[in-house]
Amino acid sequence: MTEFIHMFSYHFMQRALIVGVLVSLCAALLGVSLVLKRYSMIGDGLSHVGFGALAIASALGFAPLAFTVPVVVVAAILLLRLSRSSRVHGDAAIAIISSSALAIGVITVSLTTGMNTEVSSYMFGSILSLSRSDAILSVVLSLAVLVLFILFYPRIFAVTFDETFSRATGTKTELYNTLLAVLTAVTVVLGMRMMGALLISSLIIFPALSAMRVCKSFKAVVLCSAAISVMCFLVGITASYFLETPTGASIVVADLCAFALFALIGRR
Amino acid sequence: MAILTCEELSFSYEGKTVLHDVNFHVDEGDYLCIVGENGSGKSTLIKGLLGLKAPDSGRIIHSDGLCANMIGYLPQQTEMQRDFPASVREVVLSGCLNSMGRRFRYSAADRERAEMNMERMGIEDLADESYQALSGGQQQRVLLARALCATKKLLLLDEPVTGLDPKASAEMYNIIKLINLCDDISVIMVSHDIHEAVRYATKILHLGHSQLFFGTAAEYRESAQARRFLGGNRI
Ligand SMILES: Nc1ncnc2c1ncn2[C@@H]1O[C@H](COP(=O)(O)OP(=O)(O)OP(=O)(O)O)[C@@H](O)[C@H]1O
Ligand SMILES: [Mg+2]
Numbered sequence: 001m002t003e004f005i006h007m008f009s010y011h012f013m014q015r016a017l018i019v020g021v022l023v024s025l026c027a028a029l030l031g032v033s034l035v036l037k038r039y040s041m042i043g044d045g046l047s048h049v050g051f052g053a054l055a056i057a058s059a060l061g062f063a064p065l066a067f068t069v070p071v072v073v074v075a076a077i078l079l080l081r082l083s084r085s086s087r088v089h090g091d092a093a094i095a096i097i098s099s100s101a102l103a104i105g106v107i108t109v110s111l112t113t114g115m116n117t118e119v120s121s122y123m124f125g126s127i128l129s130l131s132r133s134d135a136i137l138s139v140v141l142s143l144a145v146l147v148l149f150i151l152f153y154p155r156i157f158a159v160t161f162d163e164t165f166s167r168a169t170g171t172k173t174e175l176y177n178t179l180l181a182v183l184t185a186v187t188v189v190l191g192m193r194m195m196g197a198l199l200i201s202s203l204i205i206f207p208a209l210s211a212m213r214v215c216k217s218f219k220a221v222v223l224c225s226a227a228i229s230v231m232c233f234l235v236g237i238t239a240s241y242f243l244e245t246p247t248g249a250s251i252v253v254a255d256l257c258a259f260a261l262f263a264l265i266g267r268r
Numbered sequence: 269m270a271i272l273t274c275e276e277l278s279f280s281y282e283g284k285t286v287l288h289d290v291n292f293h294v295d296e297g298d299y300l301c302i303v304g305e306n307g308s309g310k311s312t313l314i315k316g317l318l319g320l321k322a323p324d325s326g327r328i329i330h331s332d333g334l335c336a337n338m339i340g341y342l343p344q345q346t347e348m349q350r351d352f353p354a355s356v357r358e359v360v361l362s363g364c365l366n367s368m369g370r371r372f373r374y375s376a377a378d379r380e381r382a383e384m385n386m387e388r389m390g391i392e393d394l395a396d397e398s399y400q401a402l403s404g405g406q407q408q409r410v411l412l413a414r415a416l417c418a419t420k421k422l423l424l425l426d427e428p429v430t431g432l433d434p435k436a437s438a439e440m441y442n443i444i445k446l447i448n449l450c451d452d453i454s455v456i457m458v459s460h461d462i463h464e465a466v467r468y469a470t471k472i473l474h475l476g477h478s479q480l481f482f483g484t485a486a487e488y489r490e491s492a493q494a495r496r497f498l499g500g501n502r503i
Contacts, residue, residue, distance in 0.1 A: 036352055036353075151372045152372070154361075154362070154365060154368070154372070154373070154374060155365065157354075157358065157362060158362040158365045161352060161354055161358075161359065161362060162346060162362075164320060164343065164346070165341060165343065165346070165414070165418075166362075166365065167318075167319075167320060168318040168319070168320055168336070168339065168341045168424075169336065169337060169339055169340065169341055169363070169365070169366045169418040170335060170336030170337025170338070170339065170366040171337075171365055171366060212351065212353055215353055216353055216355060216397075216398035216401075217353060217354060217355035217357075217358055217396075217398070218353055218354045218355070218358050219355075219358065220353070221353045
């Protein structure tokens with residue numbers, strides 16, 4: 001017990017917990033819509049774009065988050081447009097953009113600094129080394145994502161469930177799809193700090209999939225997925241503290257266990 | 269007074285024209301039935317009227333204050349994912365979205381409307397069930413309840429009785445007629461059941477890649493198109 005109290009007495013740990021809980025919530029809420037719209041891979045694609053943007057930011061000496069967020073937002077809107085045009089297949093569009101961004105990022109890194117700690121922290125996650133200003137920006141952005149999601153929840157449901165009907169009956173589906181893309185982009189960039197570019201998509205996909213095993217209504221799935229996500233984050237970060245395992249990977253393993261558990265419950 | 273006028277409409281898919289020279293109008297309170305063989309362009313026209321598919325040429329004129337958010341729609345089939353978690357109530361309530369305006373929450377009136385339409389369709393007992401676990405006919409009723417929630421002035425129905433048992437389809441026709449008469453809502457319905465169509469509808473539009481007939485149900489009864497469509501039998 002004293003060990004626990006000790007864990008929470010560190011400033012970096014408190015920061016990590018606050019940011020982590022908020023980002024987990026964002027990822028879980030958006031994840032439900034993304035999984036149901038068959039956009040799961042967008043999270044993965046965006047994280048690669050984020051990596052490229054970070055490499056460029058660090059080469060040019062820009063503030064990492066402040067530069068990456070707008071770049072990834074633009075990429076998300078572009079991806080959405082591309083995946084709707086009938087000429088390119090959705091998943092092909094994502095693959096094209098994400099691997100190009102990754103390649104540009106890798107070249108930038110090797111030409112300039114080499115693999116410095118900052119870049120590798122975005123690759124594999126390092127929530128424990130969050131600076132004060134990054135933490136504040138993360139909190140503000142994730143609160144904004146949460147508030148927007150809650151405000152537009154009925155519209156997000158309608159657009160996710162049956163976009164054609166919504167459009168036909170006078171809902172501005174383009175607008176809400178764009179909103180979804182922007183919120184996802186912000187969440188992916190924030191999540192990269194925690195999980196790393198390689199693991200962020202699991203933060204978005206796992207809780208939604210687990211919740212869908214047992215819940216029948218959309219609202220229940222959203223709430224359940226939020227709860228699973230926060231629980232798994234807390235379990236993962238605690239485990240990583242005591243076992244000295246990497247944080248992002250520990251959270252993914254916690255999510256995997258939760259998924260296995262829910263899959264078992266759902267089969268009965 | 270016309271709320272919807274179509275002039276010289278034509279539609280195509282990938283450069284192939286599937287429907288051309290369509291001219292008709294819908295007045296307030298009309299009950300228009302669109303008939304025609306499979307592949308004659310009925311669903312295409314409905315999508316055009318809803319703004320889901322742009323016409324190649326011609327115009328669709330909305331008048332008398334008709335906006336997209338006053339229209340209810342029942343698609344012929346929905347390409348919804350099989351494992352989508354949504355309760356019947358959530359689906360029906362989502363039909364009220366177009367009357368939400370700038371609000372962020374469904375109002376008590378919206379919720380009441382959803383309950384009333386579920387009752388109308390006889391699915392109030394299923395309200396908390398999962399939509400995906402229902403039978404095809406039950407799902408059809410849920411989608412109809414949703415369409416009714418969205419309807420303020422005009423209701424577009426693409427084959428609303430497919431998948432319903434005889435009793436349910438008779439009920440469905442009665443409900444639609446009732447909504448048309450009592451709530452003063454114009455109805456445009458695609459139907460293969462031509463006998464029911466001329467019985468309930470006030471106007472008939474017969475399509476076969478172009479417009480073969482447009483006029484009142486009584487005129488249609490006497491027309492050559494109707495006789496040919498039914499293989500020589502009179503209605
Ligand atoms: N998405 C599409 N791509 C290409 N061609 C299409 C598409 N949808 C319809 N068509 C073609 O357009 C024509 C009209 O189709 P439509 O769906 O409007 O027919 P319909 O009158 O509703 O038929 P049904 O009675 O079977 O519902 C058909 O010949 C069909 O092959
Ligand atoms: Mg059709």
